[in-house]
Amino acid sequence: MASITVTVDGVTYSDEVEPRLLLVHYLRERLGKTGTPVGCDTSNCGACTVHMNGVSVKSCAVLAVQADGTEITTIEGLGNGEWHPLQEAFKAEHALQCGYCTPGMIMAAADLLRSNPRPSDEEIRDGLEGNLCRCTGYENIVRAVRRAAETGVTP
């Protein structure tokens, strides 16, 4: 067992964890943060994307012990109690259907807009390459990210 201290969506937790415990399982099963789902086991789909110290990571490819001392933001904490512009934009553009990829897609898009606040459509598509969606065909996801960029996203 290893001791870790992690801040998740503004709350600090200290826990004993198995060294092999994945961050996503720590979030979901130890902290009850089930807003972040798991879509694959090879870090291809991006459904589990969260921010670690402000940068997007796939939480199925990070061990909980690697998150020791970091600040994690999930979809549940993204807007600090308000709707984040990306959440607004995803709704306005009908950029989700089943919604399973949506938390990861939004977290990845937030990181994309942090590094490139005014991306072209092509840059949006390339920037979200690591997040798979089976429902939308991505058309409305691209529109939503463009819309959020236009309304201005503060990192």
Added chain:
Amino acid sequence: MTTDTQAAAPELGKARLRKEDDRLLAGQTTWTDNIILPGLLHMCFVRSPFAHARITSVDVSAAREMPGVIAAFSGADFADEQASLPCGWPVTEDIIVPPHPPMATDEVRYVGEAVAVVIARDRYEAADAIAAVDVNYEPLPPVLDMRAALEEGSPKVHEAGNKCYVWPFVQGDIDAAFRDAPVVVERTYRQQRLIPCAMEPRAVVASWVAGEVTLWSSTQIPHVLRFALGAFFGIPEQNIRVIAPDVGGGFGSKLQVTAEEVLAVLVARKLGRPVKWTESRSEGNLTVHHGRDQWQRIRVAADRDGRIRGLDVDLLADMGAYLMLVTPGVPLLGAFMYPAIYKMDAYSFKCTGVFTTKMPTDAYRGAGRPEATFAIERIMDELAVELGMDPLELRERNWIKHEEFPYTTIATLVYDSGNYEAATARATELFGYDELRAEQQRRRESGDPVQLGIGISTFTEMCGLAPSRVVGSLRYGVGGWENATVRVLATGKVEVVTGSSAHGQGHETAWSQIVADKLGVPFEDIRVLHGDTQVSAKGMDTYGSRSLTVGGIALVGACEKVIDKAKRVAAHLMEASENDLEFTDGRLHVRGDPEQGRTIQEIALATFTAHNFPDGVEPSLDSEHTYDPENFSFPHGTHLCATEVDTETGRVTIRSYVAVDDVGKVVNPLIVEGQVHGGIVQGIAQALYEEAVYDDDGNLLTTTLADYLIPSAADVPSITTDRTETPATTNPLGVKGVGEAGTIASTPAVVNAIVDALRPMGIRDVPMPCTPERVWQAIQSARDTGAGQNGGGQ
């Protein structure tokens, strides 16, 4: 309490933002894997590493000693109770339906088949203990190729043989159609095996309390699942509750009664504790039913002027190792669609179902119709080349004209409505068809290494499953109706209960729009309940683009019954005759006097108090309606795709994609467009990227999303969509389905465009998925054989 009359703009056709989205966007969703019950245990399965083997022993004793392990079982431990997973569509009288135990006991027939289960305190411990289960196998020869499987002397998947069934269907004089036909074109196409890959992996939670079982499952079909558990596994139906909480996509893959669902129920009963199982993606790619996998031989006979005389289709369809819920019926859904939008004198269809030692196939978005549409739309292009005609002109010469509806096709379907001319005219205009053809010609003449291709798909499909009588005549196991209940609450708010179980389609929004329109209550005042058999007792669930065309019409029927009941109350309150009342904008009033009258909310309150109520009338407006459709619905459209094919690298780029769909009247254009986008990309994925690959030993090589290539945003084009609107005449909303149309239409549009680009090189097919390697190989072999005529693309 509100007594407002709602007379807002019509709800039907409004681009309402979805009610579902707030919880999905906030991460407040209830996926099955999120569910935790007191004392919950986790299951993990030991699965066969062999495609075909006899099980000689299973020893779970060491696993039982592992830390945290509560129990471990082999198939033999369930021998008396696990019965056989049901096949609900035995398509012929003499079909072979082999036993399909949820957990193998004697023999395994595909890699991934469950042979033992370990139950532990948490999922890591359960996974650890898997390694301690000792299974001995005696390998048997795998059966991997459908054609070889049918040969004399092939190893057998099941003792009864590899030929599962033969289903013929002949209409008209097919011999006469082909005899002396001036033009006959024959092609063989391969529908590769696909993996549905809904983003949410399957998950199950089962709990028994005092003889009653609750099963949460990531399923499309809670009602059918409940029925199956009751009918085939000896659990009294009234003691079964199935809940489909938030479900992260299905695409047919969750239209199934799975081994894991049944075993979760049996394990929970054995242990007296709730159990959960959540698959990993790799486990899911192995064991979620696959889709497609057919060989299609198709022949078309035509006159020199392009008129089609007859069509002859011969299919081999891979069933995989067992027949699951609708495995044998999937190709038959295609049987009626090969003639598509075209008129002809005769049609012959034959499907041979074949067993192999692979994961069973079953419904995947479109289920039979994408395969049929692919083959007919591909061969229409080939026929056009043979005749020296523009492929659009050939289609137009043969399609059913808009003034000819209703039209009985050669496949005996009655298409109620359609306007192929209008959809095609709009699509060619948006696409710039003539300009692109001119550019194609220029590039061919200049020998541009990047050639331009134009692909056409003028598709229709049959959906809205289904008239019960019709599917009954095809030996389908259940009906095709749908059920809805409207409850008018005391405060005038409305609860809608639907038997159609949503998993991303937007029922909560669309159903609210229908009720708002029919009852004149505000959109916001309506709540839609679904996906729990204790809440919605009756339902046939969601597949085959049936929700709106069947479930939506059931809802209209329930609303009409509410108004009928309200009319009696209003007549009493207003001391008027029922016959003099009419209902407009949420108000019952005397005909010609819309200002007076009672709102539906006022009537709801009067019904709740029942203080002043007509004699002999029950004080309730609540109404239930079960609707059985009189016909399928037939959405159609014209999809046009322009591809750029690099003849030096084989790389295909979709330059533009135009889709003009006609889905009849539209309830919510946002939802319709979203379905079209997603459907098209799933069809593009079949054309360009996806294939389930087994090696020569029967191991699945595409178990991960690194190997099975679901396209990302960077891999697919932006799509231009538009609609024409030809209302369905067989239902009161005039709606047709939209859930599968895009997938059905897009695959042939893309492949036609690729082949069109390479046509001058003598290439007339590229097998799917059309990867750069395959395109490049097709170019090389065409060059080697000197097949090209005018040297396009050097």
